[in-house]
Amino acid sequence: MAERTRAARVRTNDPGGLRRRLVDAAFEAFATRGYHATSVHDLKRAAGATGGALAHHFPSKKDLGLAVLQDRVADAVEETWIRPVLSARTAADGISAVFTRIADELDRQGCVSGCPLSNLALELSRHDDDFRRLIDAVFVRWRAAVAEKIRTDQEAGLLEGLDPEAFATLVVASYSGAMAMAKAAQDAQALRICAEELSRAMQPRSASLR
């Protein structure tokens, strides 16, 4: 049943590489177009894989989705949010910088696809509980990292008067929601505004005008 008429039959088994290409293609597609709006045929074409190969690595579309969440979405949050914030001078600096950097990137690439985690969260949380658990775990990790940085600042005397966990929740919620508005407006301004307002909310409570 294999192809024989084509000139050179050159195939090399590369399980790790093909698997990675499939998850990459799925991450890209799920994050931009959505899980249900993406067909497995699209993914096969994007990754240059055949049905047999896909079925071998991922028996079902759901398995691919779970792999995307574990192998890509979690890392994306780690790279774009957690590491920059933790390595910044202060929590306020880090949070503001992340908002600004992402807004700049969106302007540069000219379109807003939204936060991959939020996109999948809204689409899949109620669809399947396995998805929901993974998504929630990423949100928990995200909030915990921001809260940790805030607490570190407080212990160093750089910040006062905030509940670390609560404010971290506000930060993550603001980002997620601002990205939703940015996606609807196709304009990153909402992100910059929220960054500014969060900075204001973090300032120590002394008499100062704007």
Place this chain on the structure above:
Amino acid sequence: MAERTRAARVRTNDPGGLRRRLVDAAFEAFATRGYHATSVHDLKRAAGATGGALAHHFPSKKDLGLAVLQDRVADAVEETWIRPVLSARTAADGISAVFTRIADELDRQGCVSGCPLSNLALELSRHDDDFRRLIDAVFVRWRAAVAEKIRTDQEAGLLEGLDPEAFATLVVASYSGAMAMAKAAQDAQALRICAEELSRAMQPRSASLR
């Protein structure tokens, strides 16, 4: 081709009623399961309509989606957010009350389906520009109403030191994002936390601990 074997053929033309039932069913389904995850067959069954009737009122699924946004989502935001906030004593009261009321409702009904507008925003904004424009318009209206209430408070001397438009953006973003987290956690706590943090951020900047 019509049914003749069935006992009593009782049909009454009710264009307005059937149309409303279709849009209701679509709103319910799109808001909870999502647009792409809902088939038109599901909608026909939920509304008790036949293919011919659906096609008569809505030539395509997209037409139904646009009607849902115009006739239901916009009103839902008006009812659950804009009117309560505008009619509250102060902006701070209104915002806090809406967060709390919705959190209570979610606890009572035991599951979190999320904000209909945000759900559709993330799923459809990049899918189709007609959807995107309608969604953005609702966000704009939403933010403007909250900003208006804040400005009214300021003019009455009840509030100071806030940029109305900017803070309204933070409020809407926080709600949208907190609802996303609540959906992933299936727990309304994120909403209560954000309400509390927004209240703190609205307090005049005097020396007071928590």
Place this chain on the structure above:
DNA sequence: TCGCGAACAGGATAAGCGTCCTGTTTGGGG
């Protein structure tokens, strides 16, 4: 009362979907 357009019934249709199956190729361990 009657006619005509709007409202609706019910299925046809073609394309697309996710999954699975059989067969072939690869490459590392014995």
Place this chain on the structure above:
DNA sequence: CCCCAAACAGGACGCTTATCCTGTTCGCGA
């Protein structure tokens, strides 16, 4: 070198999808 499990090819399969078509029924205006 050989062999066998893993890796992959390619398509069949059954089901669902959204749309559309023809035919029937309703109900308002005249």
